[in-house]
Amino acid sequence: MGERVAETAKKRRAPLWARLCVAGGAVVLVASGGTAVTGQALIAKYTGAVTDNSLLTDQAAEAAVPKTNLKGALNILLVGIDPRDETTPPLSDSIIVAHIPADRSRAYLFSMPRDLYVEIPEFPAANVRSHHAKINAAMSLGSQTGKEKPxxxxxxxxxxxxxxxxxxxKKFDAGAIINFGGFKKIVEALGGVNMVIDQNVKSEHLKPDGTGRDRLPQCQGHHRCSRPYTGPQKEYKKSSKPVHLEAWEALDYVRQRYGLPRTDYDRQRHQQQFIKAMAKQAMSKDVVTNPSKLTKVMGAAGDSLTFAGGDHSIIDWALELKDMNTDDMVTVNLPGGGLGTGSNYKGEQFADSVDGFFEAVAKDEVGEFLLDHPEFVNKEG
Structure with a gap:
């Protein structure tokens, strides 16, 4: 009897792309008509499933999943925030753009430095006047609309x-916001993440056992010290092959910039590598074909990840990108440096050559640009 049930389940199992659609819909909140749709509600809406462990049949997948009409090159804005509490306006500590060409051959990831000195445009909804500042302030300023909470x-x-x-x-076709505490929960549900450590890194924040480092006596009880910690540090050793990181290690690793040769530019690269490693882990058979683990990932993401896909659902997006592989992600290094020094330091600025890269993004010619400028490609990522 058990063998017959198992064989029936095997025959009814959905194709891989359909299961990935369910996985994609299950781990995000979709902004639709002002209403947040949870993963389980989204599964029910598009597949008729009502239980956590349900999988689409081939017939249901073909009949129920809406067809996509996403056309041309696509740009997605991914933002990581680290809010102190519900009343403090959030800063965008990680800003990553995913550019996907019209031929869907691969995805290109590039970062905007959090200290990039830019013009923040006028924004009447939050009474913001046009001015120049570090780019991570834009999220905070725009969130202050006079409401009780940001x-x-x-x-x-x-x-x-x-x-x-x-x-x-010209426009972003989709956007996602994740808080770093939520990232930690998702990676815990995934069982950790495997990624290459491309250079030796010492933690500014944690001891080797994962607990917080001690604060210097003169830095107790306030945040005026730029580097307030002292004592033993967690270390991440350079490796040529992927190493397994627990959730707290992965999040700690991608936060580090102090002591690195290129400071925040090294951190940006590590964050891009982390996203690529997370995507690979999430789309592995260990997760996609494991209802119990998939359910944990769904629950972990539900409270901390918000996705907006314009007029298209996460199912539409999953269908559109179903043929792409995580190995097709290319992480891009945009060169830059400080604007001013010492007390005159204003922030970071891109090198002049980056203008050519942005022109290539607009023309959907990133692949050609990188062939002519291989120094823009992160070899480690």
Whole structure:
């Protein structure tokens, strides 16, 4: 009897792309008509499934999943925030753009430095006047709309406009916001992540056992010290092959910039590598074909990840990108350096050569640009 049930289940199992659609819909909140749709509700809406462990049949997948009409090159804005509490306006500590060419051959990931000195445009909804500042302030300023709590969606709108103005990208086809605490929960549900450590890194924040480092006596009880910690440090050793990181290690590793040769530019590269490693882990058979683990990932993401896909659902997006592989992700290094020094330091600025890269993004010619400028490709990523 058990063998017959198992054989029936095997025959009814959905094709891989359909299961990935379910996985994609299950781990995000979709902004649709002002209503957040949870992963389980989304599964029920598109597949008729009502239980956590349900999988689509081939027939249901073909009949129920809506067809996509996403056309041309696509640009997605990914923002990581690290809010102190519900009343403090969030800063965008990680800003990554995913550019997907019209031929869907691969995805290109590039970062905007959090200290990039830019023009933040006028934004009447939050009474913001046009001015120059570090780009990570845009999210915070835009979220201060006079409500009791910061309006994160409004902050995202101002950040999106700021990034678009600086890069020349006309529009973002989708966007996602994740808080770093949520990232930790997702990686815990995945069982950790495997990634290459491309250089020796010492943690500014944690001891070797994962507990917080001690604060210097003169830095107790306030945040005026730029580097307030002392004592033993967690270390991440350079490796030529992927190593397994627990969730707290992965999040700690991608936060580090102090002591690195290229400071925040090294951190940006590590964050891009982390996203690529997370995507590979999430799309592995260990997760996609394991209902119990998939359910844990769904629950972990539900409270901390928000996805907006314009007029298209996460199912549409999953279908559109179903043939892409995580190995097709190319992480891009945009060269830059400080604007001013010492007390005159204003922030970071891109090198002049980056203008050519942004022109290539606008023309959907990134692949050609990188062939002519291989120094822009992160060899480790």
């Amino acid at each position: 309006d994160v969606a409004s902050g995202f709108q101002l950040l999106s406009k700021t990034v678009r103005n600086h890069t020349g990208i």
